[in-house]
Amino acid sequence: MKLTKKQFDVLLAYIEKQEDCTQRALARLLGVSVGSINKTCAELTGLGLLDKQGITGAGMQSMEQYKVKRAIFLAAGFGSRLVPITLNTPKPLVRVNGTRLIDTLLDAVQSAGIEEVVIIRGYLGEQFDQLKYKYPNIRFVENPMYNESNNISSAYFVRDLFCGAYVLESDLLLKNPKLIRKYEYSTNFLGIPVERTDDWYFRAENGIIYEQGVGGTNCYQMVGISYWDEQAGKNLEKDLEEVFNSPGGKERYWEQTALLYKKENYKIAVRECTASDIVEIDTFTELKQIDKIYDV
Numbered sequence: 001m002k003l004t005k006k007q008f009d010v011l012l013a014y015i016e017k018q019e020d021c022t023q024r025a026l027a028r029l030l031g032v033s034v035g036s037i038n039k040t041c042a043e044l045t046g047l048g049l050l051d052k053q054g055i056t057g058a059g060m061q062s063m064e065q066y067k068v069k070r071a072i073f074l075a076a077g078f079g080s081r082l083v084p085i086t087l088n089t090p091k092p093l094v095r096v097n098g099t100r101l102i103d104t105l106l107d108a109v110q111s112a113g114i115e116e117v118v119i120i121r122g123y124l125g126e127q128f129d130q131l132k133y134k135y136p137n138i139r140f141v142e143n144p145m146y147n148e149s150n151n152i153s154s155a156y157f158v159r160d161l162f163c164g165a166y167v168l169e170s171d172l173l174l175k176n177p178k179l180i181r182k183y184e185y186s187t188n189f190l191g192i193p194v195e196r197t198d199d200w201y202f203r204a205e206n207g208i209i210y211e212q213g214v215g216g217t218n219c220y221q222m223v224g225i226s227y228w229d230e231q232a233g234k235n236l237e238k239d240l241e242e243v244f245n246s247p248g249g250k251e252r253y254w255e256q257t258a259l260l261y262k263k264e265n266y267k268i269a270v271r272e273c274t275a276s277d278i279v280e281i282d283t284f285t286e287l288k289q290i291d292k293i294y295d296v
Contacts, residue, residue, distance in 0.1 A: 122146025163233030
C-alpha cells in the first residue's frame, strides 16, 4: 500500500521518536496544522497502521517499501583545494578535530541501520583499506578514470546501484547524523536555504527543484547528500551512461545528469537542512579555521 507523504512523515516521526508524538508536537515537527495531523492520524488508525500505543506491526511493515537499500560514497577525487594536506592523504580521510571526515558520514549511515555501503575510490585508493577495521561491511569499487574525468566517472562505475540509495560526497563534515535516515519517501537533495551563495545552488517551486547553477540569491545552497528512489535510480542508470559518453561528458558533475541535462526525467524534492548540520571544507584556509592543529 502506497502511503501519502503526510502519512509517511507521521509514521517516521513515531519510529524515530524525534519528539513526544502528541498531535501538537507532530504538527510543530512537520510544520503543518494540528488539524492536518489529526486527519492524517485518523487515516492511519483507520488503516490499522497506528493505535493508542503508537505505530503497529502493520505500520512498520508499510514503511518497508521506503527502506534505504544502500549508501554510495563518492571518494575518488584528489581534493586539490586542500593541498598540502591532500598530497599524501585523500580528502575524505583527512582528520578534523581527531575524526576522519568520512567517518562522520559512515557513523551516521551505520546508526541508521543501512547495511550495504559502497565506496568508490581512486586517488591513493589503497589508504581507504584502513576503514575496514572499523567498518568491515564496506566494499570498494575502483575508479580508474579519477584523474582524467570529473566525478561523473565515479557515478558511472556504480550506475546500476542508485535504486533506493543515498549518494554522499565523502568530504563533508556531518554534524547532524539524523540527516541520514533509515527510510526515505522519494528522491531528494539536501539544501540549505540562503539569501546568497557563491557555491552550487538550486531553486525549487512547491518543494521540487527546477534550476541548478553556481552563485545565486534567495535559493538553496546544494549539499552533497541525496537519495534516489527506484524509478529515479533506473533513470539514472540509463542517463548517466548517455551523458558520460556524450561529447564533453567526462567533464560533467554527476548530479548535472538529473538536475540539468536530463532533468525532464526526474522529480527531485528539496530536503532542507541548516548550515549547522553539515560543513563542506573547501580550502586549506577553512580547514585551519575549524581545526587549529593545522594552523602552524
